[in-house]
Amino acid sequence: MNCERCGIDASLTHRDVDGFAYYLCGACVRGWDAVRSVSTDSTDDARSPAR
């Protein structure tokens, strides 16, 4: 099977994101998790007003 993100042929890990099923390779799963933590942080940032 091919990774749905980078397209390499590898053994994939299932990820369920916003109700959609994605099949990602190990590297992309790690990148995906990192991206999701960053978005959580920026959402938190937007919620704290500077003034």
Ligand SMILES: [Zn+2]
């Ligand atoms: Zn990949």
